[in-house]
Amino acid sequence: MPDFDAVIVGSGAGGGALAFKLAKAGKKVLIIEAGGFYNTDEFTRFELQAYRNLWWQERFTSNFRVSGGKLRDEIALGMGRCVGGSTTIFTAVAQRAFAENIDAWYTETKTVNDLGEPISLSDLIPNYEQVESETGVSKYLNWDSGVRRLQEGFTRIGYPLEPVDAYINPTSCDHSGCLFGCPTGAKRGSLLAYVIPALYAGAEIYTNTYVERVLLRRIPEDNSGRVLEAYGVEYTDARGNSGKVSARIVVLSAGALETPQILLRSNIPDLAAHSSSAEQIGRNLAANTGTMVFGTFEETLNNWEMHPLSAHLIQFAREKDGGFLLEMSEVMEGPLGFSLVVTDEDGVPIVGEKLTSAMKQYPKMAGVFVSIHDANNGSVTLDGHGKEVFYKPVVREDLARVSKAKELAKQGMAAAGARDFYGSIFISHHVQGTCRMGEDKRVSVTNSNCEMHDVARLFVCDGSLIPRVLDVNPSLTIYALADRLSRHLLSVGNTGLWGGS
């Protein structure tokens, strides 16, 4: 008998939601999370502690090195490393993907619905509705001082802002920020919406536990041509002890940067005789490459008292309309985060008197977060020492979109009265695409039901699955994909997975 029905690696949008749904259905579930467990009453505005507890350390792409000096721009990858994953430190924007984004999944990888037809937005509507209800999505109308100020300017230039849909209970949000965990419980990330309910439903969790590899064994070739099967994982716990746990199914929900690394450490490309699908592991990384524009206003805004990103300008978000999204306001919620990312207008991090004078203006600043439709042209690989290497080219088209978006952001801010503009480094919180789903094995890692083409009983449930980059924040779509996978796993046709006949 395996130890668990399902072991789920990662507790973010994908892992948390799936764990809850399986546990609620009576399955014996283990969640393994690399980060620690921090609850609402432990979230602090002491930024340094929050970064240390809740975030992965600063990690950058290695574009210059990997490209042999051809690419000059790097992207900082800002992800959560705690129970709830990036949803614990995200800004709670809940946005359904556009219809053309989902249509592109079939074009890209032949992703299909339950009937074998090209997948479309209508297939995901029941999943979106379900997770929107569970996470309490509503329009966020309680704008902070920075957003109200920016709205004046953007309205003046003919582009009024709209409120975002957010995973926020507006009556309990008191503008105490998002990036360091929500101290009021108003934000419905995976932690509150799914992980804690999953634990009440009987799931177990190992925290501060790092999954080294998936345990695999040979099987007689199955109907899909697989000769490998997952039966558990090997991990290292917080004390450095290694252990193994067995399960009927293994689900990797560690995010688009970590999930492919676990698969590569599990040596799947070699074991699968370098099948085309195994060779796709870690490829096709997209990032919604982002940056920020900060402007200084006459009056004090104290814009760290905020629900960041409570408004957006979405009319240019679709690829065909420009491929950039503006969200606001964003000043990183504290002087440390702001000082880290702030650059001059050429994108060079500032030091010295330039930095200290910018920091003196910090209470008067508001900012716009810019993210773009970029290409699935990056990768996650391991070097000869097993160390992660992230590559996400910032290409000419990306730079053109960023430039247009920043120009519009500055126009709106200037019309609102801003002066003394600053930029930021390139940053991404929206990594996607490194284990794509689809029926075309030449360009995908899992099938349309998120099970690996090469390994039976091994599923992926996170942003890695998304076959083509979305034009909006991906978390709601990841939640929806988890809901979709749970329905598949719990369907009558899959009783065999759980030991039934």
Add this chain to the structure above:
Amino acid sequence: MRTDGEGDSPPFVLTPSEYSLVAALVEAVIPPGGDPLSEPGGKEVGAHNYFDSRLCELPGEEREKVRRSLRALNDRATENFGRKFEHLTITEREAVLRSLLASPETRTDFFELRALCLEGFYSDYRDPWYGGKTAWQLTGFGGKRIDGVKKDWSFLRIYAARKSGGTTG
């Protein structure tokens, strides 16, 4: 040369020459205002000591990477101005740092070096014996859930070594 694990006052990890280089670095990244008492910079609050204590907790490989960056800082200073970094004027130091932060070859390593300096100041760090103004006061950062928030510095060797309790309000 100091080695990790000796003594109860900084530097714990940095050699004396690295320590004075880091002091010059934090001064260049976060200079004081005209009156260092009313407008302290990184060196006044002890950002170089924070830097040293943070190195204590880094794995050897990452610590060595920081050391390489420090050597590169001196190399660039010597290359551009014929003198080591700490002997440059403030303007020259800033020019060296900007060139390293702008160059694609060195950008991310120096972002990380700069980040260690910024953590030692804009986190609101201060040495255990320092009683003057700190970054939050200087930037006006405050408000609900921020004023009086407990700041636990006990992860830093400098606080652990002095058994000072490791927290500030």
